[in-house]
Amino acid sequence: MSEKLIGSCIFGQSGGPTAVINASAYGVIRAALDAEEITKVYGAFHGIRGVLDDKLFVMDEEDPEELKLLLHTPSSALGSCRYKIADPEVDDTDYKRILEIFKKYNVRYFFYNGGNDSMDTCNKISRYMESVGYECRVMGVPKTIDNDLFGTDHCPGFASAAKYIATSCMEINKDARVYDNGMITIVEIMGRHAGWLAASAALATAYGSGPDLIYLPETNFDMDKFLADVDRIYKKNGKVLVAVSEGIHYADGSFVSEAKTSATDGFGHAQLGGLAAMLAEIVKAHTGAKVRGIELSLLQRCAAHLASATDIREACEAGMEAVHQAVNGVSGKMVAFERETVDGKYHCKYVLLPLSSVANFEKKIPLEWINEEGNGLKPAFIDYVLPLIQGEPELPLVDSLPRYAKLKRVLAK
Amino acid sequence: MSEKLIGSCIFGQSGGPTAVINASAYGVIRAALDAEEITKVYGAFHGIRGVLDDKLFVMDEEDPEELKLLLHTPSSALGSCRYKIADPEVDDTDYKRILEIFKKYNVRYFFYNGGNDSMDTCNKISRYMESVGYECRVMGVPKTIDNDLFGTDHCPGFASAAKYIATSCMEINKDARVYDNGMITIVEIMGRHAGWLAASAALATAYGSGPDLIYLPETNFDMDKFLADVDRIYKKNGKVLVAVSEGIHYADGSFVSEAKTSATDGFGHAQLGGLAAMLAEIVKAHTGAKVRGIELSLLQRCAAHLASATDIREACEAGMEAVHQAVNGVSGKMVAFERETVDGKYHCKYVLLPLSSVANFEKKIPLEWINEEGNGLKPAFIDYVLPLIQGEPELPLVDSLPRYAKLKRVLAK
Numbered sequence: 001m002s003e004k005l006i007g008s009c010i011f012g013q014s015g016g017p018t019a020v021i022n023a024s025a026y027g028v029i030r031a032a033l034d035a036e037e038i039t040k041v042y043g044a045f046h047g048i049r050g051v052l053d054d055k056l057f058v059m060d061e062e063d064p065e066e067l068k069l070l071l072h073t074p075s076s077a078l079g080s081c082r083y084k085i086a087d088p089e090v091d092d093t094d095y096k097r098i099l100e101i102f103k104k105y106n107v108r109y110f111f112y113n114g115g116n117d118s119m120d121t122c123n124k125i126s127r128y129m130e131s132v133g134y135e136c137r138v139m140g141v142p143k144t145i146d147n148d149l150f151g152t153d154h155c156p157g158f159a160s161a162a163k164y165i166a167t168s169c170m171e172i173n174k175d176a177r178v179y180d181n182g183m184i185t186i187v188e189i190m191g192r193h194a195g196w197l198a199a200s201a202a203l204a205t206a207y208g209s210g211p212d213l214i215y216l217p218e219t220n221f222d223m224d225k226f227l228a229d230v231d232r233i234y235k236k237n238g239k240v241l242v243a244v245s246e247g248i249h250y251a252d253g254s255f256v257s258e259a260k261t262s263a264t265d266g267f268g269h270a271q272l273g274g275l276a277a278m279l280a281e282i283v284k285a286h287t288g289a290k291v292r293g294i295e296l297s298l299l300q301r302c303a304a305h306l307a308s309a310t311d312i313r314e315a316c317e318a319g320m321e322a323v324h325q326a327v328n329g330v331s332g333k334m335v336a337f338e339r340e341t342v343d344g345k346y347h348c349k350y351v352l353l354p355l356s357s358v359a360n361f362e363k364k365i366p367l368e369w370i371n372e373e374g375n376g377l378k379p380a381f382i383d384y385v386l387p388l389i390q391g392e393p394e395l396p397l398v399d400s401l402p403r404y405a406k407l408k409r410v411l412a413k
Numbered sequence: 414m415s416e417k418l419i420g421s422c423i424f425g426q427s428g429g430p431t432a433v434i435n436a437s438a439y440g441v442i443r444a445a446l447d448a449e450e451i452t453k454v455y456g457a458f459h460g461i462r463g464v465l466d467d468k469l470f471v472m473d474e475e476d477p478e479e480l481k482l483l484l485h486t487p488s489s490a491l492g493s494c495r496y497k498i499a500d501p502e503v504d505d506t507d508y509k510r511i512l513e514i515f516k517k518y519n520v521r522y523f524f525y526n527g528g529n530d531s532m533d534t535c536n537k538i539s540r541y542m543e544s545v546g547y548e549c550r551v552m553g554v555p556k557t558i559d560n561d562l563f564g565t566d567h568c569p570g571f572a573s574a575a576k577y578i579a580t581s582c583m584e585i586n587k588d589a590r591v592y593d594n595g596m597i598t599i600v601e602i603m604g605r606h607a608g609w610l611a612a613s614a615a616l617a618t619a620y621g622s623g624p625d626l627i628y629l630p631e632t633n634f635d636m637d638k639f640l641a642d643v644d645r646i647y648k649k650n651g652k653v654l655v656a657v658s659e660g661i662h663y664a665d666g667s668f669v670s671e672a673k674t675s676a677t678d679g680f681g682h683a684q685l686g687g688l689a690a691m692l693a694e695i696v697k698a699h700t701g702a703k704v705r706g707i708e709l710s711l712l713q714r715c716a717a718h719l720a721s722a723t724d725i726r727e728a729c730e731a732g733m734e735a736v737h738q739a740v741n742g743v744s745g746k747m748v749a750f751e752r753e754t755v756d757g758k759y760h761c762k763y764v765l766l767p768l769s770s771v772a773n774f775e776k777k778i779p780l781e782w783i784n785e786e787g788n789g790l791k792p793a794f795i796d797y798v799l800p801l802i803q804g805e806p807e808l809p810l811v812d813s814l815p816r817y818a819k820l821k822r823v824l825a826k
Contacts, residue, residue, distance in 0.1 A: 172712065
């Protein structure tokens, strides 16, 4: 146990929103408000930009009951950013400014919630503060629906998106098979470099109402093989449901979504819709069938109404853990998840990883979880994802519609 | 009370699926199984097509517990069709065949669940059976997410779709405003001729997290006015959320979604995505902002996980009412909903309408519920829709995923 460090803290949210990023916010803010070492709790407006712009909200001013509603409020309540901070060795302007703000508010704790890039930001700030001898404990809290953070069993936000995708695919599957004529439906799912989200559609199939085919960026996409797969099932069943990751790419690494021309169909006009619309056109030309493309779009990452209670709990606890560890002397770490089996049941253990080991690495689906054909998942993936989506949250509702947290957002002076 | 009519019944589902069409199926099937006048309950495979093809499932063979799960199973469990039956005066081939099947199974009751076209089918069958002197009681059960059936306060299926749209727009609104840069989001909602569904996005706005602008097919769309609306809000807030009905059209009646060229931006290339993608391109060209188009697609009509308990109950009771009325001697009618206020609260009363009065009319949103600018709804619309979306169903789940009805579908011989 190290010496007590007394001072205020800043918490920031970064990168793409999720259904549970505010659950982590609640975990950090609640634990920070409760920590005697932390004198004031600031929330940065739009992540690190709020620090640079001296736009900090005083979380101590918020109604505790409203803060609690953050557990069920999607997207980033404090605002997010995609600001990429420079290397301190190359340009330390931002760091000098951050130090200035830290000194102004006597900030001794900095908690940052985000994905790969945010952990990189965290790591750089941590190293800079150390290099100039300013004592500040910096902790990362993981977040990404993409589930691609290195060194952690899974990431907060992923499971809720996975549950939304699985449930929506089950519903789409019921809808897409209803008519007596042929129908091919292609669902586009987020995930530029890792296929965790699209793979989650396999849950729908495992529970009896899901896609026939799933394509992920972990393997190379082959348009001819894809069309042959679709054709075969269409001829057999008259209906095909396909799930594709937005990040599927050809063997040369080029994204299928970016191809303006395709040798298969001479498809060459400007692309308005995304990948689903484009594949729908190609499949239609190839099969002559009625084809519908569906993009789950933002819905999959902000669907708090269908969040996993497990995900909410873990997201919140990860935030709390970051605060508890920091006041106990830890710095330069990200809270990570380790999966354990306790009494035959899934259990999540919180561990700490050096920020430097997490930043800028991407975790992909193990190839041995993908079937030989490269168009579906093996049971090992279901075993992995199923425990994460468990539990229905008790959503606060008013007139059967979601009641989100209403924050006062009082700016610090 | 008329004479007892003993015989079997056929139930069919028709048109686009909804989240609660199977709740009506359950209502009809359960009441028919329980009615002593009805000797056997058949479910037509793909609606009237199943009758023509002699593909009828014996509902008596189904497990009652599985049948009950129909209350929470989206889409049409018996299969649907869009088969348009000829006028019996023009071509009575289909009717002769239907009569043949009715005689084969001693069908004395026919229940058909669908929208405008299905009520037309119902009406024609009813008139034909009467004209040939075959005693058969024909009843329509309303269904359509579009809510455009004439003579009924609302239609089963609409409220659940409305609730999904409102909740999803609340979530999208949170997500679409998260970054520190400008962002315009356009959500495309179903409804070709009536704007009830797109209008439901106004619920999200009324509850604090919804679209800034809503455009409906009830008024003429003016691209310049639309761009000016978006521009104004974008300049003020830096964020705009727009909801559009897929059926918005210019003053000359042509659908905006079908326009291959637009005077406003010279937009003239082939359209891959739908209306949202197209408007996103136009708005992007006009404002220079980052614009995202989102199509709610099938999701809005099959989202049983977010159904309105009120809608489920009414859908089920409408089915039961059709059976009870038929065994009591009624025929040639559709069960309709009349809104009452009992003890200051919303109450739905079941009434009967002649099938002929319902068929092929479309009910639109009263113009006095739309604001002067033609880009939003007045409180009267919220008052109309709010009672309909109330109540959360207790969804049967297995491992936190939906458990749908599994029917045996035993074919009648």
